[in-house]
Amino acid sequence: MAVSSAKTVFHLLTDDDLAPEQAQALIALAAELKAQHQAGHPQHHLLRGKTLAMIFQKPSTRTRVAFEAGMAQLGGHALYLSTNDLQLGRGETIADTARVLSRYVDVIMARVFKHADVVELATYATVPVINGLSDLAHPTQGLADMLTIKEHLGGWEGRTLAYLGCANNMAHSLALSGALVGLNVRLACPPVCAPDATILARAQAIAAKTGAQITVHADPWEAVAGVDVVYTDVWVSMGQQATPTLLEALRPYQVTPAIMAAAGPQAIFMHCLPMYRGQEVVAEVADGPQSVIFDQAENRLHLHKALLVALLTDAGTRVFSGTTA
Ligand code: CP
Numbered sequence: 384m385a386v387s388s389a390k391t392v393f394h395l396l397t398d399d400d401l402a403p404e405q406a407q408a409l410i411a412l413a414a415e416l417k418a419q420h421q422a423g424h425p426q427h428h429l430l431r432g433k434t435l436a437m438i439f440q441k442p443s444t445r446t447r448v449a450f451e452a453g454m455a456q457l458g459g460h461a462l463y464l465s466t467n468d469l470q471l472g473r474g475e476t477i478a479d480t481a482r483v484l485s486r487y488v489d490v491i492m493a494r495v496f497k498h499a500d501v502v503e504l505a506t507y508a509t510v511p512v513i514n515g516l517s518d519l520a521h522p523t524q525g526l527a528d529m530l531t532i533k534e535h536l537g538g539w540e541g542r543t544l545a546y547l548g549c550a551n552n553m554a555h556s557l558a559l560s561g562a563l564v565g566l567n568v569r570l571a572c573p574p575v576c577a578p579d580a581t582i583l584a585r586a587q588a589i590a591a592k593t594g595a596q597i598t599v600h601a602d603p604w605e606a607v608a609g610v611d612v613v614y615t616d617v618w619v620s621m622g623q624q625a626t627p628t629l630l631e632a633l634r635p636y637q638v639t640p641a642i643m644a645a646a647g648p649q650a651i652f653m654h655c656l657p658m659y660r661g662q663e664v665v666a667e668v669a670d671g672p673q674s675v676i677f678d679q680a681e682n683r684l685h686l687h688k689a690l691l692v693a694l695l696t697d698a699g700t701r702v703f704s705g706t707t708a
């Protein structure tokens with residue numbers, strides 16, 4: 384994981400701040416906490432007395448509620464901090480905000496427009512910083528999605544996910560998280576929305592070690608042929624502008640029943656949400672029998688809890704040493 388300059392503090396800014404064995408141990412811990420939560424296991428107050436600060440530059444339903452509910456379930460406290468309510472909104476620097484919050488809280492989560500902002504926060508924070516979505520990556524979603532895929536497909540090895548749409552923050556995190564767990568990822572996107580070359584190279588380098596293949600395709604039909612997971616995201620992300628040219632370029636990447644049929648009846652459909660039915664996916668697929676979108680949303684809760692427990696308790700030793708049991 385990324386290390387801050389002052390002392391050894393772990394930050395999750397992009398998925399690959401975790402090594403493959405660490406990512407897999409984190410997902411295993413999330414599955415364990417999920418089972419314990421469902422069984423009403425009392426050991427859940429692992430974070431009593433701990434506080435999470437959540438900075439939001441843009442809206443959120445899942446990320447905010449899953450972190451806040453997760454912290455409450457673990458006996459800790461979460462603070463929702465909109466930039467409009469913080470002095471950040473009046474020009475206080477990110478560096479000063481990071482230094483001050485670090486004196487009060489145990490961990491910071493931030494959802495930002497520019498990835499550089501969350502990097503700056505981590506540079507000056509003396510507590511762990513979690514990227515709750517930037518324009519570059521959405522690691523807590525990517526990692527949680529790997530749990531959902533494992534639950535539905537039984538594992539990652541030899542399995543393939545095809546992502547159709549703009550190669551945005553979500554596509555980057557799927558490529559990185561997929562590579563970490565050994566899942567093949569095909570990114571099908573128009574040239575106007577190509578993946579970041581550095582992220583792609585990083586994902587491919589990890590995949591070379593874990594046995595996965597991360598590839599880019601212009602043709603959505605070629606990308607989905609026989610895959611296990613068809614994934615899409617909004618065509619226009621928060622902070623981006625929709626243009627007629629962009630929407631036209633993305634039209635062939637819409638997930639339809641025909642696309643799902645090309646993947647095959649075994650394929651599951653995934654979307655990080657929120658979604659626009661009739662744009663990136665038609666309602667028949669989104670609400671159809673192959674869709675696992677609400678399992679995905681639920682798993683954010685369990686993954687966030689595992690991450691917080693790993694960062695703030697001795698269980699972190701197990702995750703950061705990459706032990707899965
Ligand atoms: N998937 C996701 O991050 O949702 P929110 O924008 O609602 O947090």
Ligand code: NVA
Binds near residue numbers: 552553617655656657
């Ligand atoms: N790519 C989307 C993801 C939302 C969870 C966005 O950034 O708006």
